[in-house]
Amino acid sequence: MCVDVTRDSCHLCDGAQRENCESSLIGLLGDLLMFVLDHFHQEEKAMRESMLYMMDREVCEAHMEDHAHISEKIQQIVAVTDPSKTVIQVRDLDRLLETWLSNHVVLHDRALDNWMARQDSIIARYPKALIGSY
Numbered sequence: 530m531c532v533d534v535t536r537d538s539c540h541l542c543d544g545a546q547r548e549n550c551e552s553s554l555i556g557l558l559g560d561l562l563m564f565v566l567d568h569f570h571q572e573e574k575a576m577r578e579s580m581l582y583m584m585d586r587e588v589c590e591a592h593m594e595d596h597a598h599i600s601e602k603i604q605q606i607v608a609v610t611d612p613s614k615t616v617i618q619v620r621d622l623d624r625l626l627e628t629w630l631s632n633h634v635v636l637h638d639r640a641l642d643n644w645m646a647r648q649d650s651i652i653a654r655y656p657k658a659l660i661g662s663y
């Protein structure tokens with residue numbers, strides 16, 4: 530990655546530096562995209578398979594809409610192919626990850642975690658025969 534995070538373009542970097550930066554970034558973005566899509570898929574599966582989706586559909590749909598929004602933003606960043614924009618791509622990605630952690634996780638994921646923990650404790654307290662399996 531770029532040694533100078535204050536740069537707005539890659540013009541000051543030599544060819545080898547740019548190539549190194551670009552291939553690292555492509556690999557990183559590919560891994561990130563796969564991780565994000567899989568992570569969101571797992572959360573949405575958990576929502577659909579729990580009672581939360583039946584009891585609080587609006588909350589689940591807002592959570593899933595935010596997943597779609599984050600995925601779209603990541604795909605937009607990944608789609609930038611202009612090598613002179615690599616530094617901007619990294620900065621956009623940094624902002625997106627920051628927003629994901631400070632906003633999405635706090636607003637949506639914690640609520641889902643709390644729900645799943647409550648559901649697990651109910652299942653642990655009562656025999657499966659009474660409440661069915663989830």
Ligand SMILES: [Fe+2]
Nearest residue numbers: 568572634638
């Ligand atoms: Fe999450």
Ligand SMILES: [Fe+2]
Nearest residue numbers: 572592637638
């Ligand atoms: Fe989430």
